[in-house]
Amino acid sequence: MATLLNTIEDAQAREICRDHGDRPQELLEILHGVQAAHGHLTDAALRTIAYSLNISRAEIHGVVSFYHDYKREKGAMQTIKICRAEACQAVGANDLIAGAERHFKTKLDEKSVAVKLEATYCLGNCALGPAIMIDEDLYGRVDLDRLKAISAAHKEQSS
Ligand code: FES
Structure with a gap:
């Protein structure tokens, strides 16, 4: 009821x-x-x-x-979805994942305090890989420096 x-x-x-x-x-x-x-x-x-x-x-x-995408608190944990399907792997998704794991001091699909890196399989942005998604926003041609900048910008937006 x-x-x-x-x-x-x-x-x-x-x-x-x-x-x-x-x-x-x-x-x-x-x-x-x-x-x-x-x-x-x-x-x-x-x-x-x-x-x-x-x-x-x-x-x-x-x-x-x-659904872990929903946030109940301001500035709560950020989830970064990184595509590791074939097209993105062919243009460096695995290097991006390795760099992100080092930078955020976490592992893919592991629970983390500030940032969760989540593997996903095709974000529909195959021509512009490596592709990531944060808070429903899709980004293409992402390298580690760009990933750090995007992550920081989203954190600032949600704080
Ligand atoms: S394979 Fe990565 S967006 Fe399609």
Whole structure:
């Protein structure tokens, strides 16, 4: 049974829900939209989404905690997806991964405090490899220096 709150605490989240027709089946897109707008998912935004979609907050929390792309805190861990499919490997993805592992002092697909490097297999940017994605933003022709700069810029944006 859905828990309803009769309040809208976050006008922007309400607007994003309305843009999606308040359809519960579009929850993932709505969460992405709200996170893109705020940099993370606030309690007020989640309550507003629950109210707008007529679903329980527990359901939303379940979804948010299942997908690690969603951030509950400002400046929370950054996930860098690095493509290691064939086309990107052919133009240096493995060197990029090795350099990123050294720079961020972590391993691919390992839990980390500040940055998580995640392997992905084709970001649809094959002609411009090596390709990476951070916070829904896609980048091509990424070398280690560019990766560091992009990562720092995203961190600054979300802080
Ligand atoms: S192979 Fe890397 S983006 Fe397609």
